[in-house]
Amino acid sequence: MLENNCLSYWYPKVAGLVPTPETLIIRTQLNLEEFVEHYNRKDELLATDFYGKLLRACNRIGYPVFLKTGHFSGKHNWHNTCYLETSDDLLKHVLKITEMSMCTGFGLPTNVWAVRDVLPVTRYFVAEQYGNLPISKEVRAFIRDGEVQCMHPYWPSEVIKQGMTVISSTFDAVYESLCEINENDKKQIDSILASIGPVFKGYWSVDMLKSANGKWYLIDMAAGDLSFHWESCEYKKDIRLLSDAYSFS
Ligand SMILES: Nc1ncnc2c1ncn2[C@@H]1O[C@H](COP(=O)(O)OP(=O)(O)O)[C@@H](O)[C@H]1O
Ligand SMILES: [Mg+2]
Structure with a gap:
């Protein structure tokens, strides 16, 4: 049930069928929680294949991008999590979303990430x-x-x-x-x-x-x-x- 909740499960079924924001999916086996706990290892994270793929996905979508895991965006901390304006902030946002995922309920998986078009909206x-x-x-x-x-x-x-x-x-x-x-x-x-x-x-x-x-x-x-x-x-x-x-x- 929990894996059906992941964007990587439902998104491919709806993409092309109905309007959705353009979305690139990146998977990782990295234990990202370790990098939240040991921030001094951030250079190691920056050098990973995962980080490179995420960065390329953001460049391809074009800033600002909407960033989330397959389960969680951290929307209640918008400017530090899912709303990403520049590549300079990518690491910070990845770690903040990971940290918030760790604290949410019983902990949410962070092995699937999505980079999406930001849709222009009317702000009420x-x-x-x-x-x-x-x-x-x-x-x-x-x-x-x-x-x-x-x-x-x-x-x-x-x-x-x-x-x-x-x-x-x-x-x-x-x-x-x-x-x-x-x-x-x-x-x-x-x-x-x-x-x-x-x-x-x-x-x-x-x-x-x-x-x-x-x-x-x-x-x-x-x-x-x-x-x-x-x-x-x-x-x-x-x-x-x-x-x-x-x-x-
Ligand atoms: N592509 C997008 N462009 C603009 N705003 C978005 C986009 N995707 C989500 N949002 C806004 O962010 C909120 C959280 O996004 P969502 O993907 O539903 O994350 P979560 O699963 O954490 O709720 C949405 O309710 C919406 O207000
Ligand atoms: Mg939601």
């Missing part, structure tokens, strides 16, 4: 406390055996507020427009979900983002049981125990 808010993370229009759908079960705005308002230093009096109105889905949005979202439905068995979350030019992209997928789900949703209670979700049977 900027969360300064999350490293200036731009908050843009995104939705999360849950599909079960290809059928759409429910769909939610991606960002709960409390999470955005926690990331901001000042909450302006217009917050609620802006949040409302962040969550608004017009007919054209709906058409594109439905079309993405209809295209990928036949390809995925089981329970999945599907995250989609609206770019500044109005086009929607599929940006992330994960096992439905392991994905954040709005408390108020009637389908949330469908979620199996996490221990079941992690069984490899």
Whole structure:
């Protein structure tokens, strides 16, 4: 189950089928955690085949790039993790994402990395406390055996507020427009979900983002049981125990 959560599993199935950011995948057997624990060994990391491949991938995509592992971006520390503006900062970002992956739950794998196009977005808010993370229009759908079960705005308002230093009096109105889905949005979202439905068995979350030019992209997928789900949703209670979700049977 956990390896299905990895971008290297789901991305090849959706690339070419629906709009996605251009993505290059790099694999490594290196134990990156060692380099977080022993920063004085950074020159060793810089000399690895993995680092060279990552650097070439970033150059090929063109800066800024979106950097993440197959499982995790560290988005709550945007400018120090997934949003990479120059090759000078690559090492720092790799180590920060690795460090945060080590601290997340039971520790997330760092053997798969993805370098992606940064999609231009309309910023509704900027969360300064999350490293200036731009908050843009995104939705999360849950599909079960290809059928759409429910769909939610991606960002709960409390999470955005926690990331901001000042909450302006217009917050609620802006949040409302962040969550608004017009007919054209709906058409594109439905079309993405209809295209990928036949390809995925089981329970999945599907995250989609609206770019500044109005086009929607599929940006992330994960096992439905392991994905954040709005408390108020009637389908949330469908979620199996996490221990079941992690069984490899
Ligand atoms: N290619 C991209 N261009 C611009 N913003 C992106 C891109 N990919 C992701 N994001 C933003 O970063 C957030 C985290 O990305 P995601 O790939 O879902 O990482 P995670 O798996 O850690 O949630 C998304 O919710 C979105 O706001
Ligand atoms: Mg995500």
